Amino acid sequence: MKKPNQQPALHKVIMVGSGGVGKSALTLQFMYDEFVEDYEPTKADSYRKKVVLDGEEVQIDILDTAGQEDYAAIRDNYFRSGEGFLCVFSITEDDSFQATQEFREQILRVKNDENIPFLLVGNKSDLGEKRKVPLSEATGRAAQWGVPYVETSAKTRANVDKVFYDLMREIRSRKMEDNKPGNSRGKDKSKRKKLKCVIL
Amino acid sequence: MDFESPDVERDFPGLYASESGSGKRSQDSDFSDDAHDRSTKKELLIGKRKDKKESKKDQGYAALEGESSPEEDLDVKSPCKSKKSKSFKFPTIKEKREKSREKDSKEKDKDKDKDKEKDKDKDTDRDKEKRKELKSKLKLKDKKKVKVSEDVTESVEEMPVFGVPLSVAVDRSHCHDGIEIPVVVRNCIDHVQDYGLATENIYKISGIKSKVQQLRRSYNKREMVNLCDYDVPTVTSLLKSFLRDLPEPILTTELTPKFEDIACVKELAAREQELASLLLQVPTCNLTCLSWILRHLENVTANESQNKMSISALGSVFGPVFQTSTRVVTALLSHCGALFPNVKLVRYIPPLSSGCTSLPNTREAIAAELIKQDSLLNQIHSEMNHGYTVRSEELWEVQRFITLLKRKLRSLEKAQEASSQAVDKVDSVAEKSEHSATAAPSTTLSKIAPISPSNDKIDFQLQVWFTLLSSKLAKLAQLMHNLYPVFK
Numbered sequence: 001m002k003k004p005n006q007q008p009a010l011h012k013v014i015m016v017g018s019g020g021v022g023k024s025a026l027t028l029q030f031m032y033d034e035f036v037e038d039y040e041p042t043k044a045d046s047y048r049k050k051v052v053l054d055g056e057e058v059q060i061d062i063l064d065t066a067g068q069e070d071y072a073a074i075r076d077n078y079f080r081s082g083e084g085f086l087c088v089f090s091i092t093e094d095d096s097f098q099a100t101q102e103f104r105e106q107i108l109r110v111k112n113d114e115n116i117p118f119l120l121v122g123n124k125s126d127l128g129e130k131r132k133v134p135l136s137e138a139t140g141r142a143a144q145w146g147v148p149y150v151e152t153s154a155k156t157r158a159n160v161d162k163v164f165y166d167l168m169r170e171i172r173s174r175k176m177e178d179n180k181p182g183n184s185r186g187k188d189k190s191k192r193k194k195l196k197c198v199i200l
Numbered sequence: 201m202d203f204e205s206p207d208v209e210r211d212f213p214g215l216y217a218s219e220s221g222s223g224k225r226s227q228d229s230d231f232s233d234d235a236h237d238r239s240t241k242k243e244l245l246i247g248k249r250k251d252k253k254e255s256k257k258d259q260g261y262a263a264l265e266g267e268s269s270p271e272e273d274l275d276v277k278s279p280c281k282s283k284k285s286k287s288f289k290f291p292t293i294k295e296k297r298e299k300s301r302e303k304d305s306k307e308k309d310k311d312k313d314k315d316k317e318k319d320k321d322k323d324t325d326r327d328k329e330k331r332k333e334l335k336s337k338l339k340l341k342d343k344k345k346v347k348v349s350e351d352v353t354e355s356v357e358e359m360p361v362f363g364v365p366l367s368v369a370v371d372r373s374h375c376h377d378g379i380e381i382p383v384v385v386r387n388c389i390d391h392v393q394d395y396g397l398a399t400e401n402i403y404k405i406s407g408i409k410s411k412v413q414q415l416r417r418s419y420n421k422r423e424m425v426n427l428c429d430y431d432v433p434t435v436t437s438l439l440k441s442f443l444r445d446l447p448e449p450i451l452t453t454e455l456t457p458k459f460e461d462i463a464c465v466k467e468l469a470a471r472e473q474e475l476a477s478l479l480l481q482v483p484t485c486n487l488t489c490l491s492w493i494l495r496h497l498e499n500v501t502a503n504e505s506q507n508k509m510s511i512s513a514l515g516s517v518f519g520p521v522f523q524t525s526t527r528v529v530t531a532l533l534s535h536c537g538a539l540f541p542n543v544k545l546v547r548y549i550p551p552l553s554s555g556c557t558s559l560p561n562t563r564e565a566i567a568a569e570l571i572k573q574d575s576l577l578n579q580i581h582s583e584m585n586h587g588y589t590v591r592s593e594e595l596w597e598v599q600r601f602i603t604l605l606k607r608k609l610r611s612l613e614k615a616q617e618a619s620s621q622a623v624d625k626v627d628s629v630a631e632k633s634e635h636s637a638t639a640a641p642s643t644t645l646s647k648i649a650p651i652s653p654s655n656d657k658i659d660f661q662l663q664v665w666f667t668l669l670s671s672k673l674a675k676l677a678q679l680m681h682n683l684y685p686v687f688k
């Protein structure tokens with residue numbers, strides 16, 4: 001299907017979640033194989049990387065947003081342009097888990113698309129002894145949303161690649177669906193939602 | 201330096217290829233000059249008229265206008281429609297409007313002042329309406345955002361730069377280096393300074409209309425413009441059309457008659473004095489823009505032997521452009537040096553485009569670039585927040601560039617920290633060894649380890665070596681400190 005000389009496909013991923021849960025840590029581990037111990041709140045950062053996804057060369061754009069409310073004002077502008085979301089909480093902090101509900105709602109509101117590629121990510125899995133969010137609770141919420149749940153550690157790199165690649169796969173299949181000939185859903189997200197309702 | 205990881209290089213091919221290019225360095229120093237200039241000029245221009253009422257009024261007006269200019273709604277029938285309609289439709293609407301306005305402006309020129317007064321009243325009324333609208337718009341914002349599909353690149357001509365009040369144009373078309381002049385004016389000045397000073401009859405000859413229109417459209421849409429692709433007359437016509445289309449004369453409707461009076465004063469010293477004091481009443485953004493243009497025109501007349509443009513020749517060209525008389529322009533031009541002694545033309549170096557192949561390499565240059573990029577990012581955000589435009593591609597790109605710059609800055613800082621820590625370490629070690637050397641012959645150490653002469657020798661040599669090294673490092677640190685005044 002793809003023409004060989006085309007620019008590689010670009011998938012736009014947005015990291016969301018409360019402050020300090022490890023969004024930047026996951027991003028930096030994925031981008032540069034590095035882990036930073038110090039916590040420096042992010043305002044917004046963006047990265048691009050070329051990766052091979054199931055044999056196909058693609059580019060991933062990662063937008064690492066601010067968890068801190070101080071920077072929430074500019075978040076909407078970014079949310080609008082994301083194609084997939086990693087919604088991160090820390091398994092050691094229940095508040096951050098509760099906050100995922102709000103992030104989910106905000107994303108659905110901005111994107112107006114129930115089926116937006118989305119992963120629920122429980123980070124800091126290396127700190128198992130400090131776990132505050134039971135696995136069952138997290139998987140329960142993910143099931144309720146109809147999204148995958150993955151536990152990661154930005155420190156040990158456990159599942160770091162997995163969450164980014166899994167999300168890219170979802171985005172890719174989503175795009176292929178949208179580009180199917182005779183599929184009128186195309187660019188209008190609101191139509192997409194209506195159609196979904198019909199299916200349901 | 202982890203930012204030099206293969207990933208980064210892959211993503212930004214040739215990123216470090218021309219890093220040591222000498223051109224870069226001169227740009228950097230340009231910028232610092234410019235920053236210095238800016239602060240002194242601000243003192244001159246803003247400082248003196250800080251408590252003038254006009255400036256406050258003007259700012260209020262500007263803020264309102266900044267939110268949305270009244271005339272936008274005249275053309276755009278339904279905001280929803282405009283969102284969905286494709287960008288190519290706008291230029292035609294706009295073109296017609298601009299053409300008719302050009303005609304109008306010629307016809308109206310005589311009783312413009314009266315009209316302006318009326319217009320102003322209308323504007324304030326409209327502004328009130330707009331405010332109400334805006335409030336409801338804000339409420340609807342979330343819904344609206346939903347409607348906007350991010351894949352559609354929309355026309356930004358709903359926020360034009362031409363034909364709007366100067367303060368609005370400055371707002372919409374920032375120079376990201378802090379000089380508050382619309383980019384288009386700055387670009388035109390730079391271009392003529394570079395290529396036009398020797399052009400015969402410069403500013404008198406008109407450019408190609410269609411090209412001027414094309415440029416106007418590009419600037420209105422905030423597209424990347426390279427004036428080098430255009431000839432000098434087109435660029436001068438562009439500048440003139442920008443000024444001519446300002447809804448208010450650059451000297452303001454209110455003050456223009458007073459300038460006319462002063463221009464008639466025969467005694468030169470008195471005239472200069474009066475001009476200087478009247479200029480203080482001109483709103484800051486008008487004054488800044490005017491001063492740069494006049495300083496530039498001064499350079500044009502300085503090359504009269506080549507370009508045949510005398511002060512009076514320029515005066516007769518720019519009288520109508522400034523919506524005033526030849527006499528006023530001639531007077532301003534002939535006193536230009538005395539009126540604006542601190543205004544120096546500095547070439548505008550826009551924020552590096554995210555596709556650029558080399559990053560600045562000094563902390564200072566990176567910090568300066570970050571300020572520009574941040575200013576650009578803020579502009580993109582504010583435009584997106586107004587709901588007029590969708591610039592998400594650019595948003596991600598600029599954001600990515602900022603992240604890259606920040607990473608480079610941080611690694612440079614770390615490197616410096618490491619080197620200064622090394623100095624500290626060496627210092628403390630040297631101190632210790634010094635201490636132990638002096639203490640050794642006496643009580644404490646001698647008990648623990650009797651010092652052999654050979655040990656002493658090594659100690660001494662080490663000490664010499666340490667002192668040498670630490671002084672070298674200290675010098676280096678001093679040098680670095682001098683070179684890069686601490687950022688933030």
Ligand SMILES: Nc1nc2c(ncn2[C@@H]2O[C@H](COP(=O)(O)OP(=O)(O)OP(=O)(O)O)[C@@H](O)[C@H]2O)c(=O)[nH]1
Binds near residue numbers: 026
């Ligand atoms: N042990 C452990 N620590 C982590 C992990 N991920 C992040 N951290 C630490 O948690 C702190 C916060 O991480 P960040 O990645 O900066 O958090 P963030 O989500 O980007 O926070 P904001 O930018 O404020 O939204 C840092 O001190 C990290 O070192 C992890 O997987 N395991």
Ligand SMILES: [Mg+2]
Binds near residue numbers: 023065
């Ligand atoms: Mg962060």
